[in-house]
Each structure stands twice: as C-alpha cells, then as structure tokens.
Amino acid sequence: MTVIERFLKYVTFDTQSDESTGVTPSTPKQMVFAKYLKTELEALGLEEISLDDNGYLFATLPANVDRDIPTIGFIAHMDTSPDMSGENVNPNIVRNYGGEDITLCKEEGIILSPKQFPELLDHVGEDLIVTDGRTLLGADDKAGIAEIIAAVAYLKEHPEIEHGKIRIGFNPDEEIGLGAHKFDVEKFGCKWAYTMDGGEVGELEFENFNAAAAKVHVKGRNVHPGYAKGKMINALLVANEFVGMLPENETPATTEGYEGFYHLIGMEGEVEQATVSYIIRDHDRQKFEARKIFMQKCAEKVNEKYGEGTVRVDIKDQYYNMRQQVEPLMHIIDIAFAAMQEAGVEPKVKAIRGGTDGAQLSFKGLPCPNIFAGGLNFHGRYEFVPIQSIEKAMNVIVKIAELTAKRY
Numbered sequence: 001m002t003v004i005e006r007f008l009k010y011v012t013f014d015t016q017s018d019e020s021t022g023v024t025p026s027t028p029k030q031m032v033f034a035k036y037l038k039t040e041l042e043a044l045g046l047e048e049i050s051l052d053d054n055g056y057l058f059a060t061l062p063a064n065v066d067r068d069i070p071t072i073g074f075i076a077h078m079d080t081s082p083d084m085s086g087e088n089v090n091p092n093i094v095r096n097y098g099g100e101d102i103t104l105c106k107e108e109g110i111i112l113s114p115k116q117f118p119e120l121l122d123h124v125g126e127d128l129i130v131t132d133g134r135t136l137l138g139a140d141d142k143a144g145i146a147e148i149i150a151a152v153a154y155l156k157e158h159p160e161i162e163h164g165k166i167r168i169g170f171n172p173d174e175e176i177g178l179g180a181h182k183f184d185v186e187k188f189g190c191k192w193a194y195t196m197d198g199g200e201v202g203e204l205e206f207e208n209f210n211a212a213a214a215k216v217h218v219k220g221r222n223v224h225p226g227y228a229k230g231k232m233i234n235a236l237l238v239a240n241e242f243v244g245m246l247p248e249n250e251t252p253a254t255t256e257g258y259e260g261f262y263h264l265i266g267m268e269g270e271v272e273q274a275t276v277s278y279i280i281r282d283h284d285r286q287k288f289e290a291r292k293i294f295m296q297k298c299a300e301k302v303n304e305k306y307g308e309g310t311v312r313v314d315i316k317d318q319y320y321n322m323r324q325q326v327e328p329l330m331h332i333i334d335i336a337f338a339a340m341q342e343a344g345v346e347p348k349v350k351a352i353r354g355g356t357d358g359a360q361l362s363f364k365g366l367p368c369p370n371i372f373a374g375g376l377n378f379h380g381r382y383e384f385v386p387i388q389s390i391e392k393a394m395n396v397i398v399k400i401a402e403l404t405a406k407r408y
C-alpha cells in the first residue's frame with residue numbers, strides 16, 4: 001500500500017470525537033479505527049503492539065543496528081473534529097491543479113476557491129485530495145497516521161537505512177483537548193517524539209501559548225426598579241464595566257504572531273448575578289502571569305466601587321508553552337530541521353497560536369515538537385491535502401530516523 005492508498009482507506013472510518021461523553025475514547029467509533037490500525041501494524045510485522053482500553057495504540061519498529069541510539073517516537077491522533085461530520089467521507093482527487101475554482105459539490109454549489117483560500121495557489125501543479133463538500137476530509141490527522149505507518153513500512157523495506165528503535169503512537173480525542181491526558185509516557189518509552197499534526201508543508205513548531213481560563217462572577221443587588229436609586233447593583237452592568245476595563249486591542253481579532261490576548265467567550269446573567277468567561281493566552285510566561293494579575297486588579301477596582309465580593313475572578317491554568325521543555329534539547333529541533341532540508345522541504349519554524357497534544361506531552365516528560373502533516377483548512381468541508389505534501393511528510397519521518405542514528 002502506498003501512503004496515499006493508506007490515507008484514502010483511513011478517511012473511510014468515521015472517528016469524530018465528542019466533548020460531552022466524559023469517557024475515553026469519547027466515541028466508540030474511534031476504537032473501531034484503532035482496532036483496524038492494529039491489524040495493519042501486525043501485518044507489517046511491528047513489535048510490542050499494544051492497544052489499551054482508552055484507545056491508545058502503540059507499536060515498535062526495532063533498531064537495525066547495535067549502537068546506543070535514543071528511542072524516538074512519532075505520534076498522530078485518530079479522531080476528527082466535532083465541528084463537522086466525518087461520516088461517509090468521499091474524497092476526490094484533483095490532478096495537476098491549475099489554480100482554478102474547484103467545485104466540491106455541484107448540487108449544493110459548494111466551491112473551493114483561491115479567492116477565499118489563497119493558499120491553494122501554493123499548490124498549483126500538485127494533486128489535491130478534496131472533499132465532496134458534505135463532510136470534512138480528516139487529513140487532520142489521518143494524513144499524519146498514514147505518513148507514520150508508511151515511513152515505518154519504508155524503513156522495514158530498506159534495511160540499508162540505519163535507525164534506532166522507533167515507537168509509534170496513535171491517540172484518541174485530540175480535538176476535544178484530551179489526546180495527551182491518558183497517554184502513558186512511561187510505557188511509550190521515548191527520549192523524545194514528534195507529533196505529525198501540523199498544517200502546511202515545512203511547518204515545525206515547538207512554541208505554543210500559555211493558556212488559562214477565567215470565570216468572572218458578578219453579584220448584583222436587585223431592588224424594584226421604581227425604588228432602586230442608590231440601592232440597586234445591576235450585575236449585568238457591572239459585568240459590562242469589567243469587560244470594558246480589559247484592553248480592547250488585546251483580543252484574538254487584533255493580535256498575531258507572539259501577541260497575547262484576552263478572549264471573551266461567554267456572558268450570561270440577570271440583574272442579580274452574571275458570569276463572564278474568558279480565555280487568556282500568551283507565549284511569554286511572564287506576560288501570561290501578568291495578564292492573570294491584571295484581571296484580578298480589575299476585579300479589585302470594581303470591588304472598591306461597589307463593595308467587597310461584588311466581583312470574583314477564578315482563573316485556572318490550562319496548558320503551558322512547550323518551549324521551556326524543548327529548549328534544553330535543541331538537537332531534537334535541529335534534527336527535524338535538517339531532515340526537512342534533506343527531504344527537499346523548506347522548514348518554517350513558527351509559534352502555534354493555540355495548544356497541541358505535544359505541549360501536554362512535553363510537560364509529562366516527553367518533549368514533543370509538532371511537524372506538518374500537510375493538510376489545510378482543517379475542521380470543515382474546505383479541508384484539502386496535496387498528495388505531494390503527504391509524501392514529503394513521510395520522507396521527513398524517514399530522514400529523522402536516519403539522522404538521529406547518524407548522530408550516535
């Protein structure tokens with residue numbers, strides 16, 4: 001099977017995850033896919049294959065040399081986003097793309113156009129795998145799974161390429177933020193690993209946001225509006241005042257690159273009480289801590305005006321920037337960088353404006369930068385992946401295995 005044949009097979013499995021179920025994997029259909037993948041890994045003759053009750057599938061390609069080479073891992077996630085159906089995915093291939101509009105679905109008039117998605121034009125002359133306009137594609141992250149398995153199969157067929165022990169790991173529930181939390185890092189047993197879960201060709205990421213969630217609770221005092229002068233405290237108006245105290249140019253819509261933000265994600269309430277929800281994001285740990293303190297200061301100011309206990313801010317850290325875990329081991333970035341260059345891919349190092357499984361794994365003791373899987377427009381019907389990008393990602397994995405062995 002070629003890497004593309006594998007990919008086209010994998011997207012036929014519906015593996016949508018679901019935030020609401022509270023179990024792991026969050027949907028049984030992910031386990032169906034995991035069991036299928038297990039049979040493929042067995043057929044390939046891999047070793048130490050294990051699938052646990054939570055749907056984490058691990059396997060080993062043993063070293064083919066005696067030297068003491070560190071064990072490294074490659075990781076991808078099996079689930080697809082809850083944002084869009086992944087049922088009956090019916091991909092089409094546009095050969096030798098010429099830069100034109102692509103009709104995904106004639107009946108519903110759904111068109112993938114470089115006018116809305118200019119990144120299409122970076123792939124003129126390539127072969128694009130697209131959806132039929134009714135579902136997402138699932139290149140996020142089944143492209144990653146196909147690339148990893150195909151790379152391991154390639155290494156098996158090419159014993160002249162020296163490599164150490166390679167572990168592969170497929171996990172459920174990344175799209176609902178729970179891909180890493182039941183990942184048994186000790187059992188995986190790697191010095192470091194790479195998630196194959198980035199987008200555009202060349203992406204190499206080892207920085208992500210520090211992240212927290214804040215809930216602002218506002219207590220009001222309700223009185224008959226006809227007799228309320230000097231007595232009523234309207235929680236909704238106080239909440240509004242609080243929102244107005246945060247810098248208006250530090251929101252997702254006004255920031256990019258390394259700029260952090262406060263993101264208002266919910267407001268609800270009545271006169272008596274109100275709740276305002278935020279997420280706080282910043283790559284820089286100090287600035288991140290300062291943002292949390294600033295919110296508490298805003299609450300103090302409101303309380304000075306309306307009385308102690310009017311506003312309470314509860315802040316919970318969600319995840320941290322993996323840079324601090326990866327930085328002491330910069331050779332793992334250097335190897336990925338060199339592997340891309342040898343595979344004819346120009347590395348594009350950039351900071352993720354979000355989180356990854358890799359960030360959580362890094363803090364669990366498995367440093368884990370993220371590498372491109374090749375797909376674009378994730379989580380919706382406009383998702384597509386160039387065949388050439390999948391092939392390049394597969395070659396990068398082979399090169400990483402090779403270059404790691406060469407260093408030791």
Ligand SMILES: [Zn+2]
Nearest residue numbers: 140141174197
């Ligand atoms: Zn993904």
